[in-house]
Amino acid sequence: MQETRKGMLLVISGPSGTGKGTLVERLLQDDPSFEFSVSCTTRKCRTNEIPDVHYHFIDDEHYDKLLAEDAFLEHATVHGHRYGTLKSEVYEKMEQGKNVVLDIDPQGARTVMSKDPSCVSIFVLPPSYSELRKRLHTRNTEDEEEISKRLFNARGEVQQMHLYQYLLVNDELTVSMNLLKQIVQAEKLKSCRYFPIIGE
16 A cells, blocks of 8 residues: 655644643654654744754844744734744645644744634643643743743633644653554545545
């Protein structure tokens, strides 16, 4: 039997602190068919981040230039910082038959879902808001004011979860990863992406 596959665009989104970044990292480790789309951002690089691996860290002038060139699939201002997904990071890889995963905020995810209805969308939820606060504190990357802003925004973002195809409550990482893999496997076998040719 011969088979060909069309690349999948997987959008993983949710409020800050839900663990979507960890889920994406594990998926990339476990499934070599996926590649990560590196977004651009004007925010400062955190100590645990590597430039051009986690994000393309750029200044406002460079961001404005990319914006004028219509280089973004989606772009948004989130928590006072600008983010954008480069079309070149997504569609060139998909044309090569690779699956691409986006780890983006809900505002950007909604734009991608409207522009590319064939994408697979997953919204990651925390088990509770108190657990979300704890996770934001534990990662130690934002001050108290920033954490409060993100918690406030999270409540509004959760109200949009019905717009996504799948919902994933990230309570226990191993369970969440198993569920994510099941979603991905089912989507890989959809007839819009999977083209087996059986012999005589």
